[in-house]
Amino acid sequence: MDEATANVDPKTDELIQNTIRGNFSECTVLTIAHRINTIMDSDRVLVMEKGTVAEFDHPHVLLGDPHGLFHKLVMETGKEVAENLKKIAEQNYNKFNRTQYSEMDH
Structure with a gap:
């Protein structure tokens, strides 16, 4: 599905992403992103550089490193978009942590 979504308009991409999130919420989904906004609410992001793993963590955590590759990619989108x-990323991180803690209680 990677190439099928690479060239659609942002509105259609959002519809596709919401459908994937809704129908596969209990599944592991690997996303190769052409648009960085597609992965901002992911549980983990893997950043590759020259064929090796450069960074791997929640997007919010990766954004906390101003020298990191992921941070640089986000900043390249422009101040307002970034x-x-x-x-x-922060909203998803907070939601993710609340869900993790409530599951530990049960």
């Missing part, structure tokens, strides 16, 4: 992407 701020929005950071908010998405």
Whole structure:
């Protein structure tokens, strides 16, 4: 599905991503992203550099390293878009941690 979604407009991409998230919420989904906003609410992001793993963590955690590759990619989107992407990552991180803790209680 990677190439099938690479050239669609942002509105259609959002519809596809929401459908995937809704129908596969209990599954492991590997996403090769052409648009960085596609992965900002992922549980983990793997950043590759020259064929090796450079970074691997939650997007919000990766954004906390101002020298990191993921941070650099997000900042290249421009100040306004980067701020929005950071908010998405932070909201998902907080939601992810709340879910993890509540599951530990049961």
